[in-house]
Every structure is written in C-alpha cells, then in structure tokens.
Amino acid sequence: MASLEVDISKLSMGECITVKWRGKPVFIRSRTEDEIAEAADVNLAELRDPENDLDRVQKPETLVVLGVCTHLGCVPINKAGDYNGWFCPCHGSHYDTSGRIRKGPAPLNMEVPPYSFIEEEKLLIG
Numbered sequence: 001m002a003s004l005e006v007d008i009s010k011l012s013m014g015e016c017i018t019v020k021w022r023g024k025p026v027f028i029r030s031r032t033e034d035e036i037a038e039a040a041d042v043n044l045a046e047l048r049d050p051e052n053d054l055d056r057v058q059k060p061e062t063l064v065v066l067g068v069c070t071h072l073g074c075v076p077i078n079k080a081g082d083y084n085g086w087f088c089p090c091h092g093s094h095y096d097t098s099g100r101i102r103k104g105p106a107p108l109n110m111e112v113p114p115y116s117f118i119e120e121e122k123l124l125i126g
C-alpha cells in the first residue's frame, strides 16, 4: 500500500494543507496554542465519540486527520463551524480543532490515519 511523504516545514502556524493519500484528502493542520488549548479543554462526557485530543496527535501542534466527513463522506471546510475546526456543508456537521464531531449528523470523529514523523518536519502517511 502506498505511503506518502509530506514536508511540513513550510506549514505556518494556524495553516492547514490538504494532501491526497490513497485517493482521500488528508488535512494537516498546524495548530496554534489557542487551538490546542480549545481541543484539550473539553469535557469528554459531552462528546458523541469521546476521544482525548492527546490520543489523536503525536505532537499537539500538528493534527493529521482524514478530510472525510463521517456522515456521508463530504469534504469538510477548514476553520469553519461553531468549534473553529471544520464544517461540513453537506448536512451541517461541526468538528472541533481535534477533528472531533461536536454537532450535526456525523456519528464519529474524523479518522486519524496511520502516520509517523520520519524527520522533525517530515511526515510519512500510511
């Protein structure tokens, strides 16, 4: 199965890029201190799909998720919605800065694909 190397050295703070891996979009977001704090400051009992933010990242400043809404598979819009994460315009799902579902019809958080840091600023997805 194909893996994808991604150089994230040019990703500036707060920026999100989309790369394609196995035909699917993958969002790589360089999170700000505020976005990391927002993701951490959540009562897990309130989440539909409870996952700790720290279990979804390898480094808090870099979030990597499949850019596929878990409702019916549309591509959510970055930095949109009520939780400053993503908004899916198809039927109105709101995701937070950890890519977790917070409001709307999607049942699950956006999926974290397998990846690793092969260098300080280089990812291997897959």
Ligand code: FES
Residues within 6 Å of the ligand: 069, 070, 071, 072, 073, 074, 088, 089, 090, 091, 092, 093, 104, 105, 106
């Ligand atoms: Fe995203 Fe329906 S596909 S809300």
